[in-house]
Amino acid sequence: MNSPAIDLIGYAGAVCNATSFVPQLLRVIELKSARDISYSTFLIFAIGSGLWIAYGLHFHALPVILANAITLLLPFGIFVLKLRYDRPGRV
């Protein structure tokens, strides 16, 4: 059982990481453009999130698991919107 304080720090980090991609997603939707966005960044980030979920499962670290579950979905959404708005090109 972890102390509530360290769990709170973990959850705050989780909330920041998880919500950080929301304004990016909204900006792409608003501009209907993702020209300056890198495909590779969001692909590599999604793979990293998957690995962190495995790591968090091992330690039963719920903030790690939750944060990375959400940060798998949002970059994936940005990736799909870039596929929609841009012609596939350079990464």
Place this chain on the structure above:
Amino acid sequence: MNSPAIDLIGYAGAVCNATSFVPQLLRVIELKSARDISYSTFLIFAIGSGLWIAYGLHFHALPVILANAITLLLPFGIFVLKLRYDRPGRV
């Protein structure tokens, strides 16, 4: 002492998250534009990384600490380049 396998998964996640912003940074430099990039995303992400460093320090989880130390620096670099290339405007 953690098992080498779970440490390896943690380090692989760390490498993915830490390197994911490299292609984004290179793309902004190449295009000399960060119009489609969201200020808020990289600011919130940097705050989240700081909180995860505190969380990782508590558990002596070196992959968490290293990953977030590097992912503090790269989004900060993207943020600075956006300030340079774009006029400050909407987040």
